[in-house]
Amino acid sequence: MKQYFDLKENIEEKNIEEAGKGIQKGELVLFPTETVYGIGANGLEKQAVKRIFVAKGRKQDNPLILHIADMEMLEQIAQNITTLEYKLMEAFWPGPFTIILERKPNVPDIVTGGLNTVGIRMPSNLVAQKLISYAKVPIAAPSANISGRPSGTNIQDIFEELSDKVDYIIDGGQCEIGLESTVVRVIKEEVHILRPGKITKEQIQKIAEKVVIDNHILGDLKPNEPVLSPGMKYKHYAPKAKCMLIYSKENNKLVEEIKERAKEYENPLIVCHHHNINQYENAKVMDIGETLEEISKNTFKVLRKVDSYHPDIVMIEGVEKEGIGLAVMNRLLRACEHHYIEI
Numbered sequence: 074m075k076q077y078f079d080l081k082e083n084i085e086e087k088n089i090e091e092a093g094k095g096i097q098k099g100e101l102v103l104f105p106t107e108t109v110y111g112i113g114a115n116g117l118e119k120q121a122v123k124r125i126f127v128a129k130g131r132k133q134d135n136p137l138i139l140h141i142a143d144m145e146m147l148e149q150i151a152q153n154i155t156t157l158e159y160k161l162m163e164a165f166w167p168g169p170f171t172i173i174l175e176r177k178p179n180v181p182d183i184v185t186g187g188l189n190t191v192g193i194r195m196p197s198n199l200v201a202q203k204l205i206s207y208a209k210v211p212i213a214a215p216s217a218n219i220s221g222r223p224s225g226t227n228i229q230d231i232f233e234e235l236s237d238k239v240d241y242i243i244d245g246g247q248c249e250i251g252l253e254s255t256v257v258r259v260i261k262e263e264v265h266i267l268r269p270g271k272i273t274k275e276q277i278q279k280i281a282e283k284v285v286i287d288n289h290i291l292g293d294l295k296p297n298e299p300v301l302s303p304g305m306k307y308k309h310y311a312p313k314a315k316c317m318l319i320y321s322k323e324n325n326k327l328v329e330e331i332k333e334r335a336k337e338y339e340n341p342l343i344v345c346h347h348h349n350i351n352q353y354e355n356a357k358v359m360d361i362g363e364t365l366e367e368i369s370k371n372t373f374k375v376l377r378k379v380d381s382y383h384p385d386i387v388m389i390e391g392v393e394k395e396g397i398g399l400a401v402m403n404r405l406l407r408a409c410e411h412h413y414i415e416i
């Protein structure tokens with residue numbers, strides 16, 4: 074890392090301008106968005122984008138999202154956009170929403186993993202917007218983490234992992250949402266949700282008549298099964314410790330089940346809702362929050378921390394798969410490698 078900019082309290086335009094120039098020169102910038110931190114590079118330069126894949130240890134067939142600051146940038150990279158696609162962008166941009174569109178030929182293959190589509194998002198975070206504007210090019214940015222690890226939602230969590238792999242770090246404090254954007258693709262007037270996020274099915278249904286949640290969001294994947302989004306194939310978010318996700322609509326049933334199962338282990342760690350922190354006397358507990366908003370904000374932070382307790386099992390209390398709860402459960406299921414019990 075050449076530069077660390079602390080913009081937690083004040084947004085220093087000069088600093089963002091310098092990082093934006095870095096992007097133009099082909100350098101890597103770790104920057105905040107409202108969802109998670111991103112590792113950004115000039116999205117139209119093959120060599121710059123290549124550096125992201127090396128930094129993350131990411132598989133080449135897993136495409137990146139291009140981040141834009143205005144609709145002019147959209148026209149540079151996508152084509153044959155339909156009325157419904159424009160309506161969706163208008164409704165959810167700037168914000169935690171990514172849409173897969175037909176790409177223009179100037180988008181390098183390395184960004185799209187060779188697909189003829191490209192994922193595009195206009196973030197609402199002010200630092201992210203200014204960085205893209207100063208860079209004057211769409212910024213390719215995956216979540217800030219080594220591939221397979223939980224995404225970074227604050228700089229402390231990822232400093233060790235990434236500081237020697239990027240040129241600039243912009244610290245914007247804790248990300249507000251904490252889970253990556255909702256990813257959609259429109260196929261024949263149907264909106265397919267390929268990755269759930271803060272923008273929910275119910276919100277999208279106000280814009281589009283048909284909204285489909287991809288089967289792979291909650292189900293496990295068979296080897297070589299075809300998918301609409303390459304990211305679905307890869308192991309993700311899993312701590313080193315063995316993890317188990319447990320859910321019941323009834324709180325007392327949930328607590329009893331976890332207590333019973335925890336007896337089988339020597340050093341269990343229970344990740345629970347705030348209201349249950351005093352329920353598990355013979356185990357270590359971690360508080361994941363109370364409301365769905367708190368839980369989504371804390372999920373990756375908690376997943377990054379569980380191994381420091383050296384548990385022989387991590388039991389995680391699930392949430393209802395409604396609203397942003399679907400996104401929380403999608404990330405937790407993957408972290409637990411689909412080791413899931415519902416009672």
Ligand code: TXA
Pocket residue numbers: 106108109110111112135136137138169171173185188190191192194214215216217252253254256267268301302303304305
């Ligand atoms: O909130 C976010 O989206 C964050 C911040 C930094 O913006 N970014 C992010 O990027 O989560 P990444 O690379 O970690 O996840 C992008 C996901 C992957 O699952 C990838 O497979 C999918 O989007 N994706 C990207 N382009 C695609 C395309 N053309 N077709 C299908 N899926 C695509």
Ligand code: MG
Pocket residue numbers: 215216224
């Ligand atoms: Mg990611």
